[in-house]
Amino acid sequence: MLDELKQDGFDYIVCDSPAGIEKGAHLAMYFSDRAVVVVNPEVSSVRDSDRILGLLSSKIQRAEKGQGAGAQHLLLTRYNPVRVEAGEMMSVEDVEDILGIPVLGVIPESENVLAASNSGVPVIHDAGSIAGQAYADAVSRLLGEDVAMRFLDAPKKGFFKRMFGT
Amino acid sequence: MSLLDFLRPRPRNTANIARERLRIIVAQERATRGGPDYLPLLRNELLEVIRKYVHVGAEAVQINVERNDQGEVLELSVALPEGNATGTNG
Numbered sequence: 001m002l003d004e005l006k007q008d009g010f011d012y013i014v015c016d017s018p019a020g021i022e023k024g025a026h027l028a029m030y031f032s033d034r035a036v037v038v039v040n041p042e043v044s045s046v047r048d049s050d051r052i053l054g055l056l057s058s059k060i061q062r063a064e065k066g067q068g069a070g071a072q073h074l075l076l077t078r079y080n081p082v083r084v085e086a087g088e089m090m091s092v093e094d095v096e097d098i099l100g101i102p103v104l105g106v107i108p109e110s111e112n113v114l115a116a117s118n119s120g121v122p123v124i125h126d127a128g129s130i131a132g133q134a135y136a137d138a139v140s141r142l143l144g145e146d147v148a149m150r151f152l153d154a155p156k157k158g159f160f161k162r163m164f165g166t
Numbered sequence: 167m168s169l170l171d172f173l174r175p176r177p178r179n180t181a182n183i184a185r186e187r188l189r190i191i192v193a194q195e196r197a198t199r200g201g202p203d204y205l206p207l208l209r210n211e212l213l214e215v216i217r218k219y220v221h222v223g224a225e226a227v228q229i230n231v232e233r234n235d236q237g238e239v240l241e242l243s244v245a246l247p248e249g250n251a252t253g254t255n256g
Contacts, residue, residue, distance in 0.1 A: 050192050087179035094185050
């Protein structure tokens with residue numbers, strides 16, 4: 001099927017994988033040249049990502065043929081800068097440090113993601129949402145453009161907001 | 167964060183705990199990764215053979231595969247119990 005798609009002239013074939021490290025993930029990754037591993041800043045997610053990265057280095061066709069592992073990218077989702085600042089969530093640097101590869105993009109946790117999912121419209125089409133913009137940035141970086149990271153800092157609060165809460 | 171928050175005890179920095187837990191978990195899993203798939207089975211069978219002669223616990227047999235320039239080394243260590251080392255057939 002991948003060969004047919006190639007003959008049809010597609011430049012990129014994106015193969016989504018089921019979450020977790022089951023058969024489906026293995027099938028999805030086997031013929032890949034490049035992988036984007038989606039990870040949340042949670043212990044279980046980072047741990048599974050490390051396993052998947054290990055499999056991507058050894059158990060895909062490229063690696064078995066001795067062509068080396070494909071390119072590996074991390075996409076950090078559900079990132080909440082306020083909680084990171086409060087020490088309640090691991091930071092981008094923590095996740096990069098543990099997994100040993102840089103992140104391609106950081107998607108801030110956003111209400112728009114669930115809303116987009118509910119209505120069946122990709123959040124990247126919602127240009128007004130920061131999550132949509134962050135996804136667009138990540139895509140640009142994947143295509144080789146140099147785009148600065150955004151939405152990594154908690155919004156600054158004024159004096160009154162800090163004193164009396166939000 | 168409101169005025170009342172200053173009076174409450176600060177929550178512990180759980181992000182640091184998560185980071186330290188992950189460092190340990192990931193290091194352990196990377197150490198066992200890449201070995202042949204038959205290692206756990208080999209370990210169990212060796213354990214059964216050894217148990218014919220000596221009472222040992224499930225943790226007595228440790229297997230490690232190490233890579234060096236010459237190739238792979240299968241390292242096997244069996245911890246025998248102290249004192250009464252005679253087994254069922256002894």
